[in-house]
């Protein structure tokens with residue numbers, strides 16, 4: 001099976017409600033879709049969101065990176081040579097992790113199709129059902145309480161509460177939600193870099209002293225402030241998770257060496273795809289560090305790849321934040337992973353199992 005062509009498209013799917021974090025507000029998934037064609041008539045699919053405020057990637061940079069740097073290296077490559085192809089992708093250019101992720105995902109999809117096996121089995125196999133949390137956007141307290149109750153009623157047992165907007169209100173937000181859900185869901189906070197280290201320790205300690213039990217707090221301080229991450233991790237009981245602070249395996253090794261966090265959030269759009277995500281999960285397992293698997297605003301194309309990884313690497317990936325498809329107003333994909341609110345299941349269809357993507361707008365090559 002040889003790669004013969006790489007086509008790009010734009011996918012637009014409105015969100016059910018606006019997604020609001022300390023970094024941005026978004027109303028729709030608007031992602032670049034990669035379709036890799038082969039001489040055998042197979043097609044592998046990948047997807048990349050333009051999360052400029054986190055990865056630095058824009059629609060323009062994703063398209064340019066794939067067209068000018070990555071795609072020319074892949075034409076003619078045998079899909080069976082997966083490791084060679086992932087190396088070609090990773091070494092095609094610096095950074096541009098979302099573009100690399102989209103192409104890698106499509107190649108892994110083809111790799112599964114080549115051997116007639118679902119991706120999770122190609123990655124080592126595992127239990128085909130996982131459970132995700134759902135994000136509660138940062139907003140007025142009453143709205144966040146109502147959204148949390150509604151999520152619990154929909155069956156979500158874990159809520160990812162966005163904070164980091166205003167430290168005083170943040171503490172009140174979390175107390176109000178904690179009281180409203182009455183132990184029916186675990187609460188994870190994500191400050192998306194919105195606090196300083198001292199503010200984070202203050203807010204988390206206030207919550208701990210008030211008896212609010214939190215599962216974890218994600219990325220309390222600026223991405224580059226690893227000393228700040230360490231400062232917070234050392235001073236609170238609640239586990240601290242690194243998200244924007246760690247992209248690839250070398251950063252994870254440094255974070256573990258510094259003991260700057262308790263948990264790592266792996267996202268394919270930060271790692272540049274599955275090859276580095278597998279490395280991170282293996283490094284974490286080696287050091288007894290737990291991981292969450294997360295996503296950006298992505299549909300069920302690229303999130304499917306993250307699900308297959310989570311199933312196969314359950315030894316290291318103990319928490320799941322793959323709510324992208326649940327936040328979308330509709331699923332543009334036929335086949336693939338089954339997203340049913342908090343329950344996500346892989347099937348045994350080869351690769352990612354995607355049969356068709358509806359509403360894809362072709363981008364000129």
Ligand SMILES: C[C@H](N)C(=O)N[C@@H](CCC(=O)O)C(=O)O
Nearest residue numbers: 051135294295296297321323324
């Ligand atoms: C969607 C997911 N639950 C999430 O919160 N992901 C990111 C933010 C994604 C974005 O801004 O596109 C996170 O910070 O964990």
Ligand SMILES: [Mg+2]
Nearest residue numbers: 190218219243
């Ligand atoms: Mg985060």
